[in-house]
Amino acid sequence: MSSLTILAILAIAGIVAFFIGRLRSIQVCDGHQQELHSRPSYYGYYLAILTALPAVVLLAVWSVAERPVTKYVAMQELPPTVLQGTDAEKALTMSVVDNIAEGLPKLDPEEYEVLRKARFGFVTSSDARDVLGKHGVVLGSDPDRSLLAAADELASARATSRLWLPIACFGLAALGFLWGYTRIRPELRSRNIVERVMRSGLFLASTVAVLTTVGIVLSVLFETIHFFQFVSPMDYFFGTVWDPRFATVGKAEGQFGLLPLLWGTLFISAVALLVAVPVGLFAAIYMSEYAGSKVRAFAKPVLEILAGIPTIVYGFFALSVFGPLLRDVGGNIGLDISASSVLTAGIVMGVMIIPFVSSLSDDIITAVPQSLREGSYGLGATQSETIKKVVLPAALPGIVGAVLLAASRAIGETMIVVLAAGIAANLTLNPLEPVTTITVKIVSQLTGDLEFNSPQTLVAFALGLTLFVITLGLNVYALYVVRKYREQYE
């Protein structure tokens, strides 16, 4: 019986228990519901929780623990020479054992007998290999007797586990149900119990996001530390040459200078912000201060559609339309612009983040109290004076926050730069030349054949962590600024 089936049956049992609990609560008070401590449905939830929850928890723990426990049992059969080997050797042996164990249940009793004999040395292990081969378990060489023994134990441990899992789950569910059923009395404070369980559930949900973040950071962090065992942090953080050299080129150590990539990232983001901040801010001012309600109702959603375009599509646009266009225009006025350049990527990325700036700024400008505008008008200020001297200064911290959020978005952006900025890691001040960014290099280091213990691959994690720290810093600062702004009118 699979875990999923057990889960479904437990769910149904829970629903049934809910109705039984509700009925029982009405029964124990002879229909005088006001004598119950809680409403009848709380008794229903109470019984449902007692029935399903412990069993589901057991199921989850069992499912997670099954693999390591059975593996441990099987490993007892392996000779000490294997157990004392390196982790890699052990893993290799265990994968063979696992392979054989997967095949065991498919054998018919006679064939299984052959295997048992092989285990205890009555027939040769090549017979066992033949038998297994018939059922699709292909082995590279004749299996050792200890391997067969381990596989046999593994298979039987698994079978035992499969047999007992449903029994244990359903037994626990039945126990929970019976115990809860006998406890249903008018004075039982079922609401408090149910709400406590619910609150724990809500708490668990909120920790998922936090734990995920922590998990991601830790996994990247460990790989980064691994990377710094190959390359010194000084060479990484202050190196000016990016030349990782894939292992196929030879054993020569590559150079992993972060600076060209960081510079490319910041350069492109700066160009993007130069485009997005004025355009976005002016759009926001128009939307919030000048546009009539009809224009606003139409134009604001349209502007926000820009945010819904997948970035790879912006990449196409940059690659096939905007880059060549810019190159041709540049040619006409005597500038030598390559089709993929800082300018192309920056401008297209700027267009992409316009909606972030404009939409957030619009909300922030609209949130400036009308009374401030009237106060300014009442002193004989014009609309533009009011916007410049009162509304924008009041909204400024919020706008700065919006710009910072847009900036962190630009720094983390990948697809546009892959297609529009090129992959050459140049350390250049000329916006007409191609550069590359941290994100692009992460992609190129992690595509193709990989070995996860070479600095060529591990550098991607160091780059990822660097990027994470930069955008995290920007976001935290942006949130801090925005929060400070919120307090202002209180």
Added chain:
Amino acid sequence: MEDRPATRVVAPAEPKERGNSAPAALGELKMKAKDVNLWYGEKQALFDVNLEIFDRSVTALIGPSGCGKSTFLRCLNRMNDVIDICRVEGDIRLDGEDIYAPQVDPVQLRARVGMVFQKPNPFPKSIYENVAYAPRLHGLCANKTELDEVVETSLVKAGLWEEVKDRLDQPGTGLSGGQQQRLCIARAISVNPEVLLMDEPCSALDPIATATIETLIDELKENLCIAIVTHSMQQAARVSQRTAFFHLGKLVEVDETSTIFTNPADQRTQDYVTGRFG
């Protein structure tokens, strides 16, 4: 604005003899509204309002909520222009000039007819910058010294100088509610308006702050024409020389304050001031 003598900014005229709601204390006619009708979209909010407001005195506008008194007040400096759906008809004159005439710029008008709002609305700037805002915009001061003087004079007139002179660079939003409202008054009088409109200036304040503001109104009226909307009949009785009673968008009655409160001509006024409705 520039043609007005700058001396008025720094040296207020000698206080006139203090009038106590006696007719003789009223100055000359300052603003005159004739047959004013106003619509918000389809809904008419003011019906044929005729009202005269005199210089160097306080005119109180009273009436139940939604009677149009604030709306009328906002007509006097064309503040309603800001609202898209609002339409005004009729004739409102300031010193005999039609303020709704096409050649009149509402921006210029609002510098002559200042306004203080119901809820204190200091700008999120320093105290100094709040008061210096309008003089700077209108170019009233040639240099920093003059500007400092204007700020000080305005704050002195608003009775706030002693409390804030050591912390002019602190944000105006950090003051207490009553101080904020006095800051707004200082801000409004910093450009020497001829008329000051006050829209329930004390409704968000405690009684002590209210008493301070009322004393201030009493002093300001020596040089200014003031129109004040208030929900408090005691306040109207305390600070105003003339009182206008609005009801359902119509001006029911306007007369000397003492007459309105003791011997009104209209039954509705009688009912309102004696607390029978509203």
